[in-house]
Amino acid sequence: MIAYVLRRVLATIPVMLVVAVFVFLMLRLSPADPAAIIAGDSATTEQVAEIRSRLGLDQPILSQFVIWFGKLARGDLGESFFFKKSIVELIGERIEPTLSLAFVTIVLAVAIAIPLGVLAAYRQGSWVDRIVMGFSVLGFSVPVFVIGYLLIYLFAIKLGWLPVQGYQRIAQGVGGWLERLILPALTLSVIYVALVARMTRTSLLEVLSEDYIRTARAKGQIELKVLFRHALKNAAVPIVTVVGLGVALLIGGVVVTESVYTIPGLGRLTVDAVLARDYPVIQAVILLFSFVYVLINLLIDLSYTLFDPRIRY
Amino acid sequence: MSAQAPSSFVASAAAGRGALRLATRNSGVVIGGLIVLAMIAIAILAPFLGTVDPTEINPALRNKLPGAERTIRLDDGTTRSSTFIMGSDSLGRDVYSRVLYGARISLVIGASVALLSVAGGLAIGMIAGYFRWADAVVMRIMDGLMAIPAILLAIALVSLSRAGLLAVIVAITIPEIPRVVRLVRSIVLSVREEPYVEAAVTAGTSVPLLLWRHVLPNTIAPLIVQGTFICASAILVEAILSFLGIGIPTSTPTWGNIMAEGRQFFRIFPHNIFFPGVFLALTVLAINMLGDGLRDALDPKMAKRV
Numbered sequence: 001m002i003a004y005v006l007r008r009v010l011a012t013i014p015v016m017l018v019v020a021v022f023v024f025l026m027l028r029l030s031p032a033d034p035a036a037i038i039a040g041d042s043a044t045t046e047q048v049a050e051i052r053s054r055l056g057l058d059q060p061i062l063s064q065f066v067i068w069f070g071k072l073a074r075g076d077l078g079e080s081f082f083f084k085k086s087i088v089e090l091i092g093e094r095i096e097p098t099l100s101l102a103f104v105t106i107v108l109a110v111a112i113a114i115p116l117g118v119l120a121a122y123r124q125g126s127w128v129d130r131i132v133m134g135f136s137v138l139g140f141s142v143p144v145f146v147i148g149y150l151l152i153y154l155f156a157i158k159l160g161w162l163p164v165q166g167y168q169r170i171a172q173g174v175g176g177w178l179e180r181l182i183l184p185a186l187t188l189s190v191i192y193v194a195l196v197a198r199m200t201r202t203s204l205l206e207v208l209s210e211d212y213i214r215t216a217r218a219k220g221q222i223e224l225k226v227l228f229r230h231a232l233k234n235a236a237v238p239i240v241t242v243v244g245l246g247v248a249l250l251i252g253g254v255v256v257t258e259s260v261y262t263i264p265g266l267g268r269l270t271v272d273a274v275l276a277r278d279y280p281v282i283q284a285v286i287l288l289f290s291f292v293y294v295l296i297n298l299l300i301d302l303s304y305t306l307f308d309p310r311i312r313y
Numbered sequence: 314m315s316a317q318a319p320s321s322f323v324a325s326a327a328a329g330r331g332a333l334r335l336a337t338r339n340s341g342v343v344i345g346g347l348i349v350l351a352m353i354a355i356a357i358l359a360p361f362l363g364t365v366d367p368t369e370i371n372p373a374l375r376n377k378l379p380g381a382e383r384t385i386r387l388d389d390g391t392t393r394s395s396t397f398i399m400g401s402d403s404l405g406r407d408v409y410s411r412v413l414y415g416a417r418i419s420l421v422i423g424a425s426v427a428l429l430s431v432a433g434g435l436a437i438g439m440i441a442g443y444f445r446w447a448d449a450v451v452m453r454i455m456d457g458l459m460a461i462p463a464i465l466l467a468i469a470l471v472s473l474s475r476a477g478l479l480a481v482i483v484a485i486t487i488p489e490i491p492r493v494v495r496l497v498r499s500i501v502l503s504v505r506e507e508p509y510v511e512a513a514v515t516a517g518t519s520v521p522l523l524l525w526r527h528v529l530p531n532t533i534a535p536l537i538v539q540g541t542f543i544c545a546s547a548i549l550v551e552a553i554l555s556f557l558g559i560g561i562p563t564s565t566p567t568w569g570n571i572m573a574e575g576r577q578f579f580r581i582f583p584h585n586i587f588f589p590g591v592f593l594a595l596t597v598l599a600i601n602m603l604g605d606g607l608r609d610a611l612d613p614k615m616a617k618r619v
Contacts, residue, residue, distance in 0.1 A: 141597040253464075
């Protein structure tokens with residue numbers, strides 16, 4: 001077990017290293033000169049040269065990498081051009097809204113998706129199943145921002161039940177915080193629900209044909225317990241896996257959702273950084289999001305023994 | 314050998330017809346395919362469908378609601394009345410014309426990203442699957458690329474060059490490649506174990522011929538399915554990039570750009586977001602249905618798994 005955990009943790013190191021090298025090379029191998037793009041069209045050659053030296057682009061590529069990676073290892077992500085402050089500080093300011101949004105979304109999505117998936121599998125081929133599967137295909141096809149504006153139009157503008165946009169820090173009251181997060185989280189959860197419900201249905205269908213399900217029914221176990229205690233528990237591993245892989249979709253969705261609802265989080269920061277060509281910030285955000293994604297999937301891999309004690313490493 | 318070639322060609326043509334017959338029996342393929350064909354027709358015929366110049370700015374006709382009338386002065390001095398079927402945007406451009414022309418960009422991007430990522434993934438995947446020395450290195454790089462959430466990677470890549478069609482296509486293609494590589498590699502690995510491939514190796518078939526004749530045909534069906542899904546996702550990602558203001562230059566009519574423009578006055582004029590949104594969702598939905606149907610028809614094993 002410990003050997004497996006160690007092996008699995010070590011396996012993430014080359015992955016993160018490739019991400020770091022890629023993020024580093026991105027700027028250096030770009031077809032256009034990033035310094036010239038930052039400087040803008042009206043910049044003089046001197047200004048471009050100055051930006052190039054501030055980015056460290058005038059040094060040999062290997063020494064650039066060593067310097068950059070050394071700083072990274074010490075937790076120094078550099079300084080933002082646009083916001084004129086350290087990126088670590090910047091991320092610290094922006095992380096709360098994003099974490100809140102992600103948390104509420106995952107809770108909401110799992111709470112909706114798993115019962116839907118179970119129901120669809122239980123009534124396979126019925127109209128419930130068709131609706132769930134239809135919704136799932138639809139969820140993959142409608143872009144996040146269209147869903148967002150649809151919900152804003154319906155619940156905030158027409159019905160006036162919820163605030164249109166904005167974010168309130170959790171320290172200023174949980175009520176206002178949650179109220180402003182419901183629509184964005186609902187928006188973001190659509191694609192996630194589609195993904196998880198579909199996987200729950202598939203995984204459960206496989207389990208429901210097992211002998212022990214028949215046995216459970218034969219001994220007179222009530223259907224609800226058959227479904228949730230016997231079937232869902234055994235179907236859990238693929239579902240949990242897809243919840244982890246879906247985090248990638250979630251991260252992409254966060255960028256868009258925060259723009260739609262003007263939430264000052266990391267997603268909004270990413271877009272602002274791209275618009276301002278603030279490359280150090282773009283690099284930092286990619287590293288951070290990828291790290292979180294890899295970490296979550298590592299934890300999920302390690303959690304399999306909890307869901308299925310038969311899995312031994 | 315020469316006697317064999319025609320017979321295998323006939324066999325594969327028959328298999329192709331069989332697959333086609335199987336596919337057209339699937340309702341998803343038929344409905345999705347018809348909608349996609351309709352969108353392609355709209356994109357090609359956009360100039361003849363009662364549209365005006367989609368980039369023409371007219372300050373006097375800003376923010377008209379759908380159904381509003383306007384008069385157009387023709388070159389010979391006469392006037393003609395026409396309707397803003399989908400209203401106009403905040404610069405007075407006709408949204409109907411912009412949505413119809415927008416289909417062109419979306420479809421071109423969907424098709425080119427699908428083709429490029431399948432071609433790139435096929436080449437890299439075959440190399441990784443067949444040559445052991447390349448496998449470890451290539452797959453580590455692919456694992457690393459897949460650790461970066463796709464949309465984020467695309468956003469970062471477009472920021473590196475000045476926005477344009479080619480830059481957007483490349484930026485959307487790169488995150489898609491690793492998934493194709495994985496698929497192709499796994500097919501190559503399983504095909505390698507087949508007795509007929511071992512026999513071909515023993516008979517001294519050269520590696521390129523082996524890959525071409527025995528490995529490639531096995532990848533076609535899964536890649537058609539994968540390519541269809543990539544096409545759908547590429548259209549979505551392009552719309553997201555344009556919507557965020559970092560994709561195709563804003564003057565070009567794309568569905569994402571029309572919606573980005575509509576954000577400002579969304580509360581009063583939601584049609585600027587909803588009309589292109591419906592077209593976008595319908596197109597992506599149709600392509601996804603096509604993909605699901607093709608998967609069921611072409612690849613029964615894969616259909617059972619997902």
